[in-house]
Amino acid sequence: MNYFEEHQADFLDGLKTFLRIPSISTLTEHKPDIRRAAEFVRGELESAGLAAELIEGAGNPLVYAEWLGAPGKPTLLLYGHYAVQPPEPLEEWKSPPFEPEVRGEDIFARGSSDDKGQTYILMKAVEGLLRTSGRLPVNVRFLIEGEEETGGEHIESYVASKPARLQADAAVICDTEMFAPELPTICVGLRGIVYAELHVEGASHDLHSGVYGGAAPNPLQAAAEILTALKDRDGRIRIPGFYDRVVPPSAKERAAWARLPFDEREYTEKEMGARELVGEPDIPLFERLWARPTFEVHGIRGGFTGEGAKTVIPARAVVKISTRLVAGQLPKEAEEQIRAAVRTACPRGVSAEVKIVHSAAPSLVNPDNRFIQTAAEAMRQVFGKETVYIRSGGSIPIVGLFDECLGIPSVMMGFGLPDDNLHAPNEKFHLPNFYRGIQAVARYLEMLGA
Amino acid sequence: MNYFEEHQADFLDGLKTFLRIPSISTLTEHKPDIRRAAEFVRGELESAGLAAELIEGAGNPLVYAEWLGAPGKPTLLLYGHYAVQPPEPLEEWKSPPFEPEVRGEDIFARGSSDDKGQTYILMKAVEGLLRTSGRLPVNVRFLIEGEEETGGEHIESYVASKPARLQADAAVICDTEMFAPELPTICVGLRGIVYAELHVEGASHDLHSGVYGGAAPNPLQAAAEILTALKDRDGRIRIPGFYDRVVPPSAKERAAWARLPFDEREYTEKEMGARELVGEPDIPLFERLWARPTFEVHGIRGGFTGEGAKTVIPARAVVKISTRLVAGQLPKEAEEQIRAAVRTACPRGVSAEVKIVHSAAPSLVNPDNRFIQTAAEAMRQVFGKETVYIRSGGSIPIVGLFDECLGIPSVMMGFGLPDDNLHAPNEKFHLPNFYRGIQAVARYLEMLGA
Numbered sequence: 001m002n003y004f005e006e007h008q009a010d011f012l013d014g015l016k017t018f019l020r021i022p023s024i025s026t027l028t029e030h031k032p033d034i035r036r037a038a039e040f041v042r043g044e045l046e047s048a049g050l051a052a053e054l055i056e057g058a059g060n061p062l063v064y065a066e067w068l069g070a071p072g073k074p075t076l077l078l079y080g081h082y083a084v085q086p087p088e089p090l091e092e093w094k095s096p097p098f099e100p101e102v103r104g105e106d107i108f109a110r111g112s113s114d115d116k117g118q119t120y121i122l123m124k125a126v127e128g129l130l131r132t133s134g135r136l137p138v139n140v141r142f143l144i145e146g147e148e149e150t151g152g153e154h155i156e157s158y159v160a161s162k163p164a165r166l167q168a169d170a171a172v173i174c175d176t177e178m179f180a181p182e183l184p185t186i187c188v189g190l191r192g193i194v195y196a197e198l199h200v201e202g203a204s205h206d207l208h209s210g211v212y213g214g215a216a217p218n219p220l221q222a223a224a225e226i227l228t229a230l231k232d233r234d235g236r237i238r239i240p241g242f243y244d245r246v247v248p249p250s251a252k253e254r255a256a257w258a259r260l261p262f263d264e265r266e267y268t269e270k271e272m273g274a275r276e277l278v279g280e281p282d283i284p285l286f287e288r289l290w291a292r293p294t295f296e297v298h299g300i301r302g303g304f305t306g307e308g309a310k311t312v313i314p315a316r317a318v319v320k321i322s323t324r325l326v327a328g329q330l331p332k333e334a335e336e337q338i339r340a341a342v343r344t345a346c347p348r349g350v351s352a353e354v355k356i357v358h359s360a361a362p363s364l365v366n367p368d369n370r371f372i373q374t375a376a377e378a379m380r381q382v383f384g385k386e387t388v389y390i391r392s393g394g395s396i397p398i399v400g401l402f403d404e405c406l407g408i409p410s411v412m413m414g415f416g417l418p419d420d421n422l423h424a425p426n427e428k429f430h431l432p433n434f435y436r437g438i439q440a441v442a443r444y445l446e447m448l449g450a
Numbered sequence: 451m452n453y454f455e456e457h458q459a460d461f462l463d464g465l466k467t468f469l470r471i472p473s474i475s476t477l478t479e480h481k482p483d484i485r486r487a488a489e490f491v492r493g494e495l496e497s498a499g500l501a502a503e504l505i506e507g508a509g510n511p512l513v514y515a516e517w518l519g520a521p522g523k524p525t526l527l528l529y530g531h532y533a534v535q536p537p538e539p540l541e542e543w544k545s546p547p548f549e550p551e552v553r554g555e556d557i558f559a560r561g562s563s564d565d566k567g568q569t570y571i572l573m574k575a576v577e578g579l580l581r582t583s584g585r586l587p588v589n590v591r592f593l594i595e596g597e598e599e600t601g602g603e604h605i606e607s608y609v610a611s612k613p614a615r616l617q618a619d620a621a622v623i624c625d626t627e628m629f630a631p632e633l634p635t636i637c638v639g640l641r642g643i644v645y646a647e648l649h650v651e652g653a654s655h656d657l658h659s660g661v662y663g664g665a666a667p668n669p670l671q672a673a674a675e676i677l678t679a680l681k682d683r684d685g686r687i688r689i690p691g692f693y694d695r696v697v698p699p700s701a702k703e704r705a706a707w708a709r710l711p712f713d714e715r716e717y718t719e720k721e722m723g724a725r726e727l728v729g730e731p732d733i734p735l736f737e738r739l740w741a742r743p744t745f746e747v748h749g750i751r752g753g754f755t756g757e758g759a760k761t762v763i764p765a766r767a768v769v770k771i772s773t774r775l776v777a778g779q780l781p782k783e784a785e786e787q788i789r790a791a792v793r794t795a796c797p798r799g800v801s802a803e804v805k806i807v808h809s810a811a812p813s814l815v816n817p818d819n820r821f822i823q824t825a826a827e828a829m830r831q832v833f834g835k836e837t838v839y840i841r842s843g844g845s846i847p848i849v850g851l852f853d854e855c856l857g858i859p860s861v862m863m864g865f866g867l868p869d870d871n872l873h874a875p876n877e878k879f880h881l882p883n884f885y886r887g888i889q890a891v892a893r894y895l896e897m898l899g900a
Contacts, residue, residue: 392660
């Protein structure tokens, strides 16, 4: 039994302590918890033997730590985040979101998979190597942030300032998932995002639908007009120019995706609880999820939504929308395309304004890269199966930022599972993946330094 | 100075007492206030000299009172309602909604115009005649209800049971408005309504738009598809068959409407605070408002509408909708037409269910009717101007019920004004209309009994 097998109970205890901190980044009342979580990460890295500090700025603190005692060896930038999504709706949790509970082989808590559990894998792998050999096979810099779930303005401006202390050969990000249980997976592409609010305004005040119905503009109906103008019934985006720069996956990548173990019925009925899958006809599922842009409406505020009946024509409506962007698309251009499409689609009698909440570039790395090839081999050795390459439909803005500002590729070694309930009640992390993840990262560092 | 001029201060005091009772019919916590308001009405009618009582049943009590001491003379059924709409948003009221305040010639309070102030006109006219001559020129029955704003199940079942005590020659309803200040107005038509909720369901739980966007059904987008399928950009309803039974106004009525004093710019910019009027092209405004059906969305619930960004594909959405119906349309048929249209419009991957909240038939009375002609003459004498005939775009379900169950026409003598802010903050009632309304109703009873 090696060090990593011996210390599983310690790893679990430490993770529980981390998960008990309700570091919800979207709510200002949790500012003290955000700081406690950052301090926890800093403290653990320091006691592991790294020089660690908090980097203050606008927004939540960044945790930076470094160990640079391997001259001539590669330098890795290890990224994770300590902030989590809000836990609501609370009544749907089987155990409280910030009281981690192990049931079977899973640990249930908000942030267990996204991303405290995975961040902790990086921390414990480095700690283990330092404890067992007093040194690391490569140089490492940790950059752990607290705004990934809320736009990440602080890390964005920090990385964009290109500080010398972020100089590295590659980034390692543990914030994605394995394609299936036991199947080692590296994610080579992410979708970007443009998240926006659509503000639709009609009359200056709410109007009675009996008195004014037939003459008054209705911002909710106008919002529906705009939404259906921007996306058709089949799921095709109708924003002019939106697909122009989309780079299709290669034939090799398409073929690899077609070989992935996948049960569509299980996915549709069990995982999603849906009647059927929707989206662009004639485009295979993984291409729709990973290599095609989306347009989604997340919420509509306006008018009367209480119990019973109120016959109001509301004065205004706010619609939360986002588009996911894929390789080739440019966030700034997409923002302008959305604005132009909304202008064109806006019906008579109302105004419609697009307010961008945040944007992030898509990313795609070449799997032939040495850092990715080595990671795939390290995971293969620990998990005992050939590593697969997938993309993810989600957005990790930092990946685009590392590429653009630091000129380094990101190695996305993910240890989550598709049913981890990210951003939902009963989020969990599969503990065998947690323990093997720590070993796989340690093995990766050893192989890179060899 | 006659009795009615002498007692204006008393009328105002009594009205203020009535308005101070927060008899909000949509909220269960106001049940005691509902009863207080009903008791207030009963007490006032009793002390005026009528036999008065509360009629209990499912829902809020009805107030019934009668004076039948004029054998051989017509019997009028006088209708009003003591329950009011919720006052929210409270912060927009200049004075508290249940602390009536006179500013200039207006009294501000929830219910001042709709409908406590107008109900009180009927009560004080009858009281005045009884106090001055000890008797009434006609027989009267009062029926004052507490559910007009919430569907009126109690009065509906009561009237449908056709009790002998509701036998009358005509109903008089004070719950509409004058077309313009100083312009005596009788309303001869009302739109009906079908109010419904549209329940749209996709996956069994909320899904992350990064992970599932491109495959998951989105109930909010589906709701937008349904809304735009049911009504086009120009305001035409696209529910199959919806216009088939619509009876157009006569040439004479259209010509009278075209002569009404009206400043479209004032109406659009000042009254509504809108950029422009919308609705079916090539159909004149008053016809759109009074003689054409509408389809309106009142509110959409579903997804994330808080501050910031949450990338959720919601599992479900609830949409509050209504259609106004015009002469010729049948509520039950309209309900079925809506259900069928929603079935047809429902996109793949979601289910859409229509739940009817309440319905009411439209109504249209012949202005040549003796009871209406006499009312028009009484109002002309008191206001000193020729009475105009209009319709109203709103719905007063009781009018259709009186027609259908009791076989009597309704005389809608309204004393509200278009800018009374019904169902909105700062509802007000114009006091000169209040005082003249009392005189006009008293004069009407005298002329009918002569």
